[in-house]
Amino acid sequence: MTEKAIIKVFIADDHAIVREGLKQILAETRDIVVAGEAENGLDAIKLFRKSGCQVMLLDISLPDRNGIEVLKQIKKEKPELAVLMLSMHREDQYAIRALKAGASGYLTKQSAPKELVTAIRQVGAGLKYISAALAQELANHVGDDHEAPLHETLSDREYQTLTMIASGKTVGVIAKELSLSVKTVSEYRARLLVKMKLKNSAELTHYAIKNQLIE
Numbered sequence: 001m002t003e004k005a006i007i008k009v010f011i012a013d014d015h016a017i018v019r020e021g022l023k024q025i026l027a028e029t030r031d032i033v034v035a036g037e038a039e040n041g042l043d044a045i046k047l048f049r050k051s052g053c054q055v056m057l058l059d060i061s062l063p064d065r066n067g068i069e070v071l072k073q074i075k076k077e078k079p080e081l082a083v084l085m086l087s088m089h090r091e092d093q094y095a096i097r098a099l100k101a102g103a104s105g106y107l108t109k110q111s112a113p114k115e116l117v118t119a120i121r122q123v124g125a126g127l128k129y130i131s132a133a134l135a136q137e138l139a140n141h142v143g144d145d146h147e148a149p150l151h152e153t154l155s156d157r158e159y160q161t162l163t164m165i166a167s168g169k170t171v172g173v174i175a176k177e178l179s180l181s182v183k184t185v186s187e188y189r190a191r192l193l194v195k196m197k198l199k200n201s202a203e204l205t206h207y208a209i210k211n212q213l214i215e
Contacts, residue, residue, distance in 0.1 A: 007124040008035035010053035012044035012070070013086065014063050019107070022057060025113045032120055041065040045073055053081070055124045058103075060087040060094055064179060068094075068156045070102050075102040082123035095134055097156055102164040105129030151213060158195070162187040165201050166208030 009032055013019050019037050025030045034053035038044040041136040048056060056074065060067035071083055082104040087094055095106040104123035107116060111131070119129040128171060164174045175185045189201075198204050206215050 001004060004076075005031055007032045007055055008051065008053040008118060009033065009120060010035055010044070010048045010051045010056045011037040012039075012041070012056060012062070012067075013037075013049075014039050014061075015059075018059075022116075026120075029117055032117065039063075041067070041070040044070055045077075048074065048081075049077070055082045055084060055104075055120055057120075058083050058085055060085050060089065061211065062175075066156060066160055066178070068098060071098065071101050071103055082126070084119055084123050084129065086093040095130065096152075097159070099128070101156070105166075106134070107131070149211060151207070151211065153195050154192055158188050158192040161185060162192050162196075162204060163214055164207060165189065166205045166214045168205075 011019050011022050011034060013022070016039070019039075023034050023037075026034055035053045036046050036047050041064050044056070044058065044062075058067050058071060058074075067085060067087075071085070074081060074083065079102075083096070083102065084105045084107060085098040085103045086107055086109055088109050098106050105119050105128060107119055107129075113120075115131070122129045151162065153165060154162060160178075161174060164177070165171075169177075171182055171185050171189065174180075175182045178185065183195065193199070193204065196204070196207065198207060
């Protein structure tokens with residue numbers, strides 16, 4: 001196998017055990033090598049530049065910033081980089097947002113190792129990757145005449161705020177976790193309530209549960 005055939009992968013995930021697990025899976029392949037890793041969004045942005053990677057495995061839930069924000073910044077710097085988003089969230093929650101933001105694919109962390117390797121090879125070849133289940137979901141909506149759900153009108157940050165509030169987190173806790181001011185998070189909350197025509201956090205939580213936006 002020539003050097004040109006090797007796919008260099010960068011892993012960005014805040015859980016060391018996940019990074020080690022991914023490295024073990026990829027160590028069993030002959031055409032994929034791990035060229036670097038990071039445990040948060042800021043390090044991912046800094047370190048991927050030095051790795052020479054063609055593919056990044058990017059966790060959507062990083063401790064210092066949202067993975068989609070990291071994705072957008074990285075794609076501005078290196079548009080040709082293939083970014084495969086990894087997440088604990090179901091595909092219907094974040095996959096479309098990730099793909100619209102420039103991701104080459106989206107996988108849940110429950111995916112089989114074989115599917116991960118297949119996805120890396122596919123996006124490394126310049127193609128997109130989505131699971132069969134997501135492809136079916138997209139196909140089911142082709143030609144639909146009904147309006148998109150209200151939560152799909154939200155920005156990525158507003159959507160993230162919605163899911164965190166619905167999970168029972170206070171504005172103060174959300175501000176701390178996202179490294180934002182309480183005022184900024186309160187503004188996101190106010191905007192998303194207006195967009196979704198809801199009155200308070202209780203109605204927001206009910207909406208999120210009804211539409212299966214939280215586990």
